[in-house]
Amino acid sequence: MTDSNAPANRDFCASALRAIRIEREAIEALEHRINGDFSRACEVIMACKGRVVVTGMGKSGHIGNKIAATLASTGTPAFFVHPGEASHGDMGMITSQDVVIAISNSGSTGEVVTILPLIKRMGAPLISMTGNPDSVLAREAVANLDVSVATEACPLGLAPTSSTTATLVMGDALAVALLEARGFSAEDFAFSHPGGSLGRRLLLHVSDIMHTGDQIPSVPEDTTLSGALLEISRKGLGMTTVVDSKGNLVGVFTDGDLRRTLDKSLDVHTTPIRDVMTRKGTTIEADHLAAEALNLMDELKINALPVTDSDGRLVGAINMHDLLRAGVI
CATH class of the missing domain: 3.40.50.10490 (Glucose-6-phosphate isomerase like protein; domain 1)
Structure with a gap:
């Protein structure tokens, strides 16, 4: 009492x-x-x-x-x-x-x-x-x-x-x-916790959630800036990859690149994307963990990444919304 x-x-x-x-x-x-x-x-x-x-x-x-x-x-x-x-x-x-x-x-x-x-x-x-x-x-x-x-x-x-x-x-x-x-290891730990967000962070790979095929935003390097903007709008990932005639990744063009381009007062209808893109840019391989993609985006303050295979060929694209939907964030 x-x-x-x-x-x-x-x-x-x-x-x-x-x-x-x-x-x-x-x-x-x-x-x-x-x-x-x-x-x-x-x-x-x-x-x-x-x-x-x-x-x-x-x-x-x-x-x-x-x-x-x-x-x-x-x-x-x-x-x-x-x-x-x-x-x-x-x-x-x-x-x-x-x-x-x-x-x-x-x-x-x-x-x-x-x-x-x-x-x-x-x-x-x-x-x-x-x-x-x-x-x-x-x-x-x-x-x-x-x-x-x-x-x-x-x-x-x-x-x-x-x-x-x-x-x-x-x-x-x-x-x-x-x-x-x-x-x-962390992967061993994830196998004991597959149902929670921790398991998703440690088991989910980029290849599991990336956009592939026609879903990948991609334009040839001689595409005009306006054409690249249309591709960004169509695919909805906030960026587009830029490829050469052999389909190799040569650069990316993001929302950040667009803001910097507009400051230069360039003609969007005549300026080729190769003149304003970020050459090569940051990529991630498809077999990496999705959590690594998240860490990379956080570190570089970017919202999307091109995805490559071990030979550097473009195979996909991923953005922050994909990670959010997958429960990685």
Whole structure:
């Protein structure tokens, strides 16, 4: 129950800042615990022929769920098993080929300790994350990751706050160390996240969304400026490519080029496009990632790019709207 006589002018910000400070100190303390046990835990997981099974009760379970998800999305197959359910059938999800990460701040959580003999009998290596390196859980583990904290951010010292934050950060440290050891790439990550914008940014290639064939804005180099403007208007990409008699790309003409041309008061009906185009210009190859096209456009402050193959032949065109429609932006 809350105290109805408590002062109404509480300093919410002071409480929040104190909590952040305490949790920051808990994270900083972890740096001194990245030691032989941490390396041993990584080695055991790297040698695992099965999956990493994470278990924990209560708030530790919530953190364990997140750690399992992070491991799974960064190249280490993993899943979470509730320790209470493990005692009622879910132990069948664990095999001798797996590695178990058991999380308990006290290191003596009943539901977790109950399944320790079964894990040991099965022969699955056990890694613990505890706040008590002398606990039964820590002693049974091949490696114990010390996530103890000096104090909880909760002023009552009851609600898991600093301790769960420290455990989460230790889990992230473990996942990152394994990711780098495996040489896990951005493309590997994308295959674990194909449905979201991240997957689209990392998996979609320029060739998947570029305009091809008659959709490519293109004019011969002897075309008049007015003819080039008509091509830009017809194709709607904000630019046109310029090609020689063999169809090789020799330049581009963009909205920016048009503004510079108008400042010169040239006759749009007689001026050949080769006199006002940007020679060659910036291009991107069709097999590059669409995200690379976006980065290139952002860097150069342009809105469209000609697309070439590995031999430099014009094969397509892409603009910022294409990237937007594809969900790359």
